[in-house]
Amino acid sequence: MALLEVKNLKKIYSTRFGGNQVQALSDVNFSVERGEYVAIMGESGSGKTTLLNILAALDRPTSGEVLLNGKSLAVIKEANIAEFRRANLGFVFQDFNLLDTFSLEDNIFLPLVLAKMPYREMQERILPIADKLEISGLLKKYPYEVSGGQKQRAAVARALITNPQLILADEPTGALDSKASDHLLDLFSDINKSGQTILMVTHSTKAASHASRVIFIKDGRVFHQIYRAGMSNEELYEKISNALVVIAAGGNISE
Numbered sequence: 001m002a003l004l005e006v007k008n009l010k011k012i013y014s015t016r017f018g019g020n021q022v023q024a025l026s027d028v029n030f031s032v033e034r035g036e037y038v039a040i041m042g043e044s045g046s047g048k049t050t051l052l053n054i055l056a057a058l059d060r061p062t063s064g065e066v067l068l069n070g071k072s073l074a075v076i077k078e079a080n081i082a083e084f085r086r087a088n089l090g091f092v093f094q095d096f097n098l099l100d101t102f103s104l105e106d107n108i109f110l111p112l113v114l115a116k117m118p119y120r121e122m123q124e125r126i127l128p129i130a131d132k133l134e135i136s137g138l139l140k141k142y143p144y145e146v147s148g149g150q151k152q153r154a155a156v157a158r159a160l161i162t163n164p165q166l167i168l169a170d171e172p173t174g175a176l177d178s179k180a181s182d183h184l185l186d187l188f189s190d191i192n193k194s195g196q197t198i199l200m201v202t203h204s205t206k207a208a209s210h211a212s213r214v215i216f217i218k219d220g221r222v223f224h225q226i227y228r229a230g231m232s233n234e235e236l237y238e239k240i241s242n243a244l245v246v247i248a249a250g251g252n253i254s255e
């Protein structure tokens with residue numbers, strides 16, 4: 001069974017008084033196996049954020065369903081959704097979403113505090129993660145005292161500390177300079193190699209070239225997919241660039 005199954009997903013936004021309707025997702029189908037690293041690409045307005053919000057159980061589809069480990073998100077009661085998210089998903093956002101008045105350590109502990117984990121266990125969990133993400137010496141600092149790259153690595157630590165089934169990343173390198181982006185992408189690759197499943201929405205060809213599969217969304221549908229299949233990052237980069245040119249020109253891609 002795939003870790004994530006997205007079936008016939010459709011999302012129509014309607015204005016409050018039933019005026020204009022926008023069909024953001026028309027019929028999206030794909031699945032993600034455990035251990036995969038999937039990048040989702042698409043032009044502005046193609047439905048990526050809508051899709052991510054539905055996968056994160058932040059929004060509900062108009063029709064179709066999302067299954068995580070075979071369990072439909074639709075059956076989760078509203079009152080249990082925050083707990084479901086905390087127990088199963090890790091989030092990494094473009095703008096880090098760290099709390100300014102909390103140290104990096106307290107930011108990273110936050111999901112565990114909400115899950116009422118004993119302090120000693122939280123301490124045991126943070127050590128190897130902070131070490132891997134090279135922020136061990138920064139844990140007592142506040143977000144305003146560290147760089148963007150360090151903030152994002154703290155955000156990744158916060159996502160990993162709950163041992164999530166799936167990491168959902170929304171343009172994680174969008175606010176980073178190229179050196180910090182490269183560092184973060186290398187870390188994502190390492191984390192994925194150690195077994196973590198990652199689904200990342202990105203505009204960046206460089207970021208997507210680190211994934212094991214790239215899914216292209218166009219007009220609310222899966223338009224094309226590229227599997228790494230042994231390609232180097234450079235070869236995958238080239239293939240993604242070519243696909244983006246064809247998609248922007250409105251053409252079809254045939255293998």
Ligand SMILES: Nc1ncnc2c1ncn2[C@@H]1O[C@H](COP(=O)(O)OP(=O)(O)OP(=O)(O)O)[C@@H](O)[C@H]1O
Pocket residue numbers: 013014022023024042043044045046047048049050051
């Ligand atoms: N809350 C909303 N109400 C009405 N229409 C919406 C809403 N959110 C998104 N849309 C519309 O749905 C379509 C898909 O938007 P979405 O934000 O998912 O695209 P995107 O691929 O994430 O774009 P970007 O790359 O610019 O973030 C767009 O036409 C957008 O205008």
